[in-house]
Amino acid sequence: MKKEDEYDKFEEWEADNNFLDKKDWKGLVVYRRRKAENNPDDQYDQFKLGEAYVLNKEYEKAISFLYALHQKYADDQNIQYSLLDALFAIGKDETAIDWIIRPTVLRLSGDVLNYCYNFLRTKRKPRMVYDLYLELYMEGYLAFDDDQLMDFLHSDNRFTLTGYDAKSYDCFVTVNRKKDVR
Structure with a gap:
């Protein structure tokens, strides 16, 4: 047995x-x-x-x-x-x-920022950074985490982040709608 x-x-x-x-x-x-x-x-x-x-x-x-x-x-x-x-x-x-x-490996780069911008510019409501991270996950292996993505988005004036408290699931991101952004 x-x-x-x-x-x-x-x-x-x-x-x-x-x-x-x-x-x-x-x-x-x-x-x-x-x-x-x-x-x-x-x-x-x-x-x-x-x-x-x-x-x-x-x-x-x-x-x-x-x-x-x-x-x-x-x-x-x-x-x-x-x-x-x-x-x-x-x-x-x-x-x-x-x-x-x-496999496709994505690293923090201008291409990732452009992907995020193009994804968000058609959205009316803010999205959690974590949700944006999950969206990117569908594109390939992510060689960064969601908090690194959030910090990287902060470096680009095309994005407005609100609720930032060092956690991507508490931070929302939208595209800055001003004409002179870049």
Whole structure:
């Protein structure tokens, strides 16, 4: 008779979330490794193990594991982004590996500011900076966080920010409607 694991009683998401909520990264690796071993053809379970390696700061192991998955599932954005997380964590960038399908990496730049401006200029109501960040997330891997985006928007006079208190979800942004902006 198979020994029952304490997490076998949970729905799958509950066991996983239990480790995530506790930030028990080692336990998460053990749990997800068992799932990946039991489901070797399940792309999602394989990816989740790679993600657990990243969360547990086993970056080299994550890179090796996720790169092999990328070879098999080249268009899987989850695999690509977790692989990028591991690369950036050890000070490398997206050029460090040979991609089959290279992900788009967005960095704070004039292009990002222009994207934000073009997105916001058609909106009448202010948007939270965090919502703008999520909009950008749809365009590619973001090599910056939402608070860095907020600070970057402050540097461009095309934008008006209100409610600024160092948290992007408390700050709203609109396009400055004056004709002489730039």
